[in-house]
Amino acid sequence: MSTCGCSTGRSPSTAATVHPLDPLSAAEISQTAAIVRASSKSEVKFNSITLIEPPKSEYTAFRDHGGPRPTRRSLSIVIPRGTQQVVEVTVNLVSKTVESWREVKNVMPILTLEDLDVIERIARVHPQVIEACKGLGIIDMSKVFFDGWAIGVDERWGFERRLQQALAYYRTSKSDNQYAHPLDFTVVADTEREEVLSVDIRTVNGERTPIPLEEHNYLPELVGTRQYDFNRLKPINITQPQGVSFTMKGREIYWANLKMHIGFNYREGLVLSDVRMRDPYDSNNRDRKIFNRLSIVEMFVPYGSPKSPHHKKHAFDIGEYGSGFMTNSLKLGCDCKGAIQYLDAVLNSSSGTPLVIENAICIHEEDNGLLYKHTDFRDGRVISARDRKLVISQILTAANYEYAFYHTFTLDGTYKLEVKLTGILNTYCLHKNEESAPFGTEVADRIDAQNHQHIFSLRIDPEIDGSNNAVIQNDAIPANLTADQNPYGNGFVAHKTPFKTAKNGAASYCHETSRTWDIVNPNIVSAIAKKPVGYKIVNSQCPALLAKPDSIIAKRGFFAQKALWVLPYRDYELYPAGTYVCQSTGEHHPENLTISDWVARDEPIDNTDIVCYIQFGLTHFPRTEDFPIMPAEPVSVTLRASNFFEKNPALWVPPSELDTDSCSTNANSNMTKDFIEQTKSVLGPKL
Template sequence: MSSCCHPRPTPPTGPAHPHPLDPLSAEEITEARRILEKAGMVHDTTRFPLVLLDEPERHTAAAHRPGDPVVRRLRVTLLDTATGTAAEAVVDVTAQVLLAHRELDPATDGQPQLTFEEQGAVDAIVKTDPGWRTAMAARGITDEAMELAICAPLAAGCTPDARPDRRLVRSLTWLRCDASDNPWAHPVGGLVADVDVTERRVVRLVDTGAVPVPAECGRYAPEFTGPARTDLRPLEITQPEGPSFRLDGPLLTWQNWSFRVDFNAREGLVLHRIAHRDGDRERSVLHRASLAEMAVAYGEPDPSRNWVAFLDAGEYGLGTNANALRLGCDCLGEIRYLDAVVADDLGMPQTLPNAVCIHEEDHGLLWKHTDIFADEAVESRRSRRLVVSFIATVGNYDYGFYWYFHQDGTIAFEAKSTGIVQTSAVEPGAGSPFGTEVAPGLLAPYHQHLFCVRLDAAVDGPANTVEEVDVVPLPDGPGNPNGNAFTTRTTVLADSAQGGRLADPAVGRRWRITNPAVRNRMGQPVAYTLVPQPGPPVLARPGSPVARRMAYGTKHVWVTRHRPDRRHPAGEHPNQHPGGAGLPEWTAGGESLRETELTVWHTFGPTHLPRLEEWPVMPVDATGFALKPTGFFDRNPALDLP
């Protein structure tokens, strides 16, 4: 163990009482399955693509006090692998009753997310298909090489000719020199297999023609990359008295911050009831915060690749793909890890060890001033921030998701993309207008990462309003005689039809979440401001399958009335969904957004033009945003730091 790793955890004291927003327990998952079995809804071929807490109304959660009774309900998605039929159920594990059940119509509801069992079956199904083997042999690939191939299980999206009731996975093929080789270095071009995972067979093979398979390996393990550097001396991060945060079960307190830590199979890390102590007042900021969806959409027009676009939360599950984090590698310093409990494909509880990492880290200078009129008297304070994070691996990419809490009242979020870029094959040296040739004949296609966070606003209470704020110059004239003046222009987002907004760096656009009923000492509404780091919205053409399914990515900010069933920006079941679900439905117009319960959905992320320096493994690419107090406090809240 490295000297900079401190494995002793901060032991939680344990919750004094259960809370309606506690993470799911193994016992609750087991009980939900038992209730469904008793109701005759579980058979040998039944699988559980998703089991989630049916979160209580925010008023119920806000009104809860220690010792109050707690009612726990679970939302369960069921899949019959023999027929492909699917259903949703709501189970009350407190009263031990089935509350609701309905079958899903795949034509309108979409399909449940992929199970690990289905993903694991695709490789063998494709490799036994005669058409695939013939296409591979025509490319000069031997039987032995075929057995070392990787036939990846990729979400199929929604193509015009696909039957909606057919549960499909699309598969591209990559080769390996041996079992330890990096398959992403050797894509088989022009070949895609459509697999019906219910019938367990290839139902369509698309072959647009052979392209030479890139031969150069892309190994990145130490034994293949030369001797390691020897000029790095130990960097020790120590907190001899332990960290400054405290865990009481899922309740985390640090400095003036408090919130509840949750984790679910779809979104991964979820934070509830985020509040900041201001003197003797506990002031709410957000009711709920999570990464609700993320898309990865590729830009190649070739028929064998023009469908490649994934919704990683809704099609694969970010939580179920969480890493077991390791000291000294994923996290550094005085760490507290939290395990997570999710349901496996059979609806049984599964513990994901070390799924969540909590630690403090130095963040440089917080504030400083040198008084040049008082013998250069100096006051400065060091910044420290609390980090709550998890890492998920979905296919070729690894994603780190980090919530940051600062001592000045700022909340920030960062998504870090790493892993290996997805690849396709081109004629060596030919290049492509749709990607970067990172090795001879190996193309890393251009693509977009479109992250979407869900922020259930609660700025000093539930009755909030969102304002769009631009910085604009004044026109020349008597009011601006020297041409230097600029001011702000504020647009109140009053109706749901105004809910979808684009960022504009030219005017410094940001969005202010206010509470008009609560005023600061200057008489202005208290507020938090969302400060974006905008990139291009979804670049697929309007009306295309990608743009329809990833419609949330067409705007940087959406504001909707909060509703308990408005959980996911691309809809409940985006797998094979034709598109248009979620945010486009909720922003049709006619709902007032003034002084009410709101959800702010923020879409951000890089349009990735891969570089040679990102092969064979990609350095972290970070993106995110900040929520900054704006008249929420009456003065700098970090004046009392030692």
């Protein structure tokens, strides 16, 4: 049992049951580190150690045709101690040998949590930082804290330095909310040499900005329990007395008609592969392929204030820090409720030691409201069924922000990725002669929260009934007909635009036409609809990138300029902002290609193996209600079956009148037995 009263389970795996896509085990990480160290001429720092997923053709041959089991390989990104060199090392875990040792020039790898700790440790004792704090009346440096960030742009240094910046805050006590007391300077440091390079103090008309000292706390020990009302809300208990409806075989999950593999790595965090659904209308009861691979490959947070230091704040939270590295352990609170299955994550320290994040992934079921319903107004007969969703989730902390990712599947075959944003706004101190507007909001006295955007990139490797797919754009428009053909002017149609090449497949959202996109298999046509089988992308929460097109922000975040990109599949082309995002400029780099390079090839994307990058998110104009801790704000993107099934694929779900477990309790009575008996009398022998 967990600490919050939720039932839990754990899915152990052994070497004999390792799936080719299973993440590296603790033993494999240790083995990799030992092999790399033995092959190195100097001491190395391990930035990351991860599984190299097998090439798709090799994995498909194994999965579908009984081909040989793919060889397990690991990729280590290492930095020789005291240098700025970046080396990629490929290790064959079967032969226990190094297959490749390759230095990559003019790139910088992810800043790990260990890296980000460096700047707080060295800044707190640096003479210039201490002097800057004295200018604000701060003597006790133990009350000063530094949030490490990748440096968005700083022309003073190039790739001879592995840079990071820090935003400074003050705490009046151990548990005080530091974001209520932002300081007026930032620090730039060299991560590898552990050197403070600059202390940048911002002045307004030659004056320092005093610390805003009013406390704005949210932790119970500081808020005080007298503020809470424990009686207004009655408990909601979620129970599944017969257990969950899914089963696990290692990291493969089977639920309702769906099955898939659940992976995890330091960069993307959760990865879902081999998503298939059993077709209830197929005479052979076959599993139909839907998605080969799903993952969140980037998260871009550009800030919209041109004032210093905010122009340097445009975080690529996945490319610069790693979703896996920032993942929370969910064991200490009810981040999920009900009967829960947890999966751990195994990552690495800089020394190559395995690090286990317990309960990094939460798997559970939730009621999802109505699945279908109809009332016959003639005889009053009602038919309805309850939907249910399978939720596979992770939560990460990126300094001040929390992001909760919920990959959800429902009984009709719909996939939805929902992200809930919470945590604390990034804040800055406001001088008496300044106003927060128009580039931010004064969320508390002399505390400025700047306008910013959150743009997520969901990478979908579709496999709609096979590997050869295509994308068609749908726009709802008035029918282009003559007055004779459309005498009442009411006709409208879906205007369909097939995407042929990568440049053609770069699309923006259009609210006026309710634009959607179909991922289809052009080789398989629905016998009923006479249209290709497919899955529809529904994405209306896709803000346009607001940085000017020629800015470094727009160049680095080129992928965020469109709501959809469609590209031909290539093994190991994953990350739209590049494999190495830290200190990138957005310019072409032969060893760090981005989506702009892939699109420039303008290769065919029709009836071939393709990948889709779907951008979604929100533009955040902070509110006072977002402070001192933000109510969770959801954004999402949805993919729904479109002429994929012969008919409603969830008709196998018993209607509520036949399934007493799905009936709810009346607010003023026990289970509605009378209703069930009345229904039986109407149905008679049909029941």
